Amino acid sequence: MSRPAQPRTLVARDDGLTPVAPPARPLWQRLLADAISRPAELLAALDLDPALPALDAERLRDFPIRVPRGFVARMRPGDAADPLFLQVWPSVREADVVPGYSTDAVGDLDKLKGGGLIHKYAGRALAISTGACAINCRYCFRRHFPYGDALASRGHWRATLEQLDADPSIEEVILSGGDPLALTDDKLAELVAALDTKPWIRRLRLHTRVPVVLPERVDERLLGWLTATRLQKVVVLHINHENEIDADVAAACAKLRAAGATLLNQAVLLRGVNDSADAQARLSERCFAAGVLPYYLFVLDRVAGAAHFDVSEAQATALMQALAARLPGFLVPRLVREIAGQPSKTPLPW
Numbered sequence: 001m002s003r004p005a006q007p008r009t010l011v012a013r014d015d016g017l018t019p020v021a022p023p024a025r026p027l028w029q030r031l032l033a034d035a036i037s038r039p040a041e042l043l044a045a046l047d048l049d050p051a052l053p054a055l056d057a058e059r060l061r062d063f064p065i066r067v068p069r070g071f072v073a074r075m076r077p078g079d080a081a082d083p084l085f086l087q088v089w090p091s092v093r094e095a096d097v098v099p100g101y102s103t104d105a106v107g108d109l110d111k112l113k114g115g116g117l118i119h120k121y122a123g124r125a126l127a128i129s130t131g132a133c134a135i136n137c138r139y140c141f142r143r144h145f146p147y148g149d150a151l152a153s154r155g156h157w158r159a160t161l162e163q164l165d166a167d168p169s170i171e172e173v174i175l176s177g178g179d180p181l182a183l184t185d186d187k188l189a190e191l192v193a194a195l196d197t198k199p200w201i202r203r204l205r206l207h208t209r210v211p212v213v214l215p216e217r218v219d220e221r222l223l224g225w226l227t228a229t230r231l232q233k234v235v236v237l238h239i240n241h242e243n244e245i246d247a248d249v250a251a252a253c254a255k256l257r258a259a260g261a262t263l264l265n266q267a268v269l270l271r272g273v274n275d276s277a278d279a280q281a282r283l284s285e286r287c288f289a290a291g292v293l294p295y296y297l298f299v300l301d302r303v304a305g306a307a308h309f310d311v312s313e314a315q316a317t318a319l320m321q322a323l324a325a326r327l328p329g330f331l332v333p334r335l336v337r338e339i340a341g342q343p344s345k346t347p348l349p350w
Contacts, residue, residue: 107340116152
């Protein structure tokens, strides 16, 4: 089936009005628009059993499938236990009602301020920049978040900037979401330019999975505003398994480092995905080879719909002990849990 023709606009010239095609969208936006969005499509792409049980359509409306095709290409065809596939497949187990699992697992809503700011920790504030992501991970702790009521990017960041002006104790701004790199470069550059004018703000942190699942996003326009800011830049990636890092992801990481960003990784400990010392050791080694330092390993946030990914703290402790016995200390992430109301991430002893 042919694609619909691009809309055309009129521009004034000496010989009158001449129709011209609008500028092409950046490659990353076109790839994002072409992401897989139906369970049957994902199964067909991986040559998996079309009868594999999935969440029903009504529940999927609340949290649909979204997987860029480049990420699907890193999955093993025919393997329903592939660790990348498991992270995005809407298992029927998401419908299980499990005691202790809630829609606001980390207490975001209690700390939400105007302008989409979440101010939990001293000296830093997190801005909910967008509700969009390049990929919908099924264990996402914000899968139930009311994004429509709390977006920092709305109104050219005005309410967010007013909140920052009112609190000069905030030295670090964290962009999260959703995923901040799902926003256009015009919107991100506008915010960063405004932050540059506030001398008490020293650091900009981006929490993002986009360079991993859609490395084409790290293009010249992104690198332009990232390089230009005076702020110290930290990009916290979200990589759960070594197979997520291919040559394109490594190249994107190299570009971010060249723009002056420090790269860290935070992973989530997920049953069936990375819940072994071998898997975690290979992840740390692959991250470091790509210039990314292991930072946090989170035990699962108890969000409704994700209980089937849970790994017990006892298993997590044994895993960390085995990991520390085989890796240098700088490759061992900190095992933590986020507990609502606490003044920082809570380290788990091992």
